[in-house]
Amino acid sequence: MTSPRPAPSTPDDVRVAARWLAHTLNQSTTTALDAPAGEVSWSCWRTAEHVVDDLVAYALQVASGARLGYVPITGPRGESEVVRVAPASGPAGLAEALTASAELLATQVEAAPPELRAYHPFGLADPPGFAAMGVVEIVVHAHDILVGLGLAPQAFPDGLAERALARLFPDAPRDTEATxxxxxxxxxxxxxxxGRDRLTRWRWDSTVREPAGQG
Structure with missing residues (x-):
């Protein structure tokens, strides 16, 4: 007998993930957030800004149902990432921007019809798919930020990883005792x-798949 598939990622998953990361940001200092974030090429501050930018971009995708590409909004020099948080606002402002952008995505996912499909380079996605992508952006980059801040790893809020894995990583190994x-x-x-080396190349699959056993 196969195990039941986890429920889809939800708008509240996005909110919970954002509040969880916001707590870490609020406990930090601007100087601390200038440190490199794990092994990514950004500082902890810039990594959090990247998450904010992605959440806004995903909200726009769900709001528009754009199928051919991202909603064509660029910065003044043509840059694709357009969201920046005023440095003077400090960690509290960064946390506020994060929770606000998460609320934008969560609200759009709640309002969208289930049949909506929108573009992502890793596959045309439905509203729960965008919720799952938002969760992954938040919690994985939260891990990077925690490493950069020299803090101990923290468990993600309950259920977030399981639901996001089921939606975006259908080929994740099952023969493992890893959490x-x-x-x-x-x-x-x-x-x-x-028994498994660290991946040097990876991507998720945001396409919509029929539940097993249907058809």
Missing amino acids: HDALLLWCTGRLALP
């Missing part, structure tokens, strides 16, 4: 697992 958190970090190239 869902660790498996999500392995799938996104952040760590090795027993």
Whole structure:
């Protein structure tokens, strides 16, 4: 007998993930957030800004139902990432921007009809798919930020990794005793697992798949 598939990622998953990361940001200082975030090429501050930008972009995709590409909004020099948080606002402002952008995505997912499909380079996605992508952006980059701040790894809020894995990483290994958190970090190239090297190339699959057994 196969295990039941986890429920889809939800708008509240996005909100919970954002509040969880916002707590860490609020406990930090601007100087601390200038440190490199894990092994990504950004500072902790810039990594959090990247998450804010992605959440806004995903909200626009769901709001528009754009199928051919991202909604064509660029910065003044043509840059694709357009969201920046005023440095003078400090960690509290960065946390506020994060929770606000998460609320934008969560609200759009709640309002969207289930049949909506919108573009992502890793596959045309439905509203729960965008929720799952938002969750992954938040929690995986939260891991990067925690590493950059020299803090101990923290467990992700309950259920977030399991639901996001089921939606975006259908080929994730099942013959492992790793936690869902660790498996999500392995799938996104952040760590090795027993018997499995750390991935150097990875991507999720945001296409919409029919539940097993239908048809």
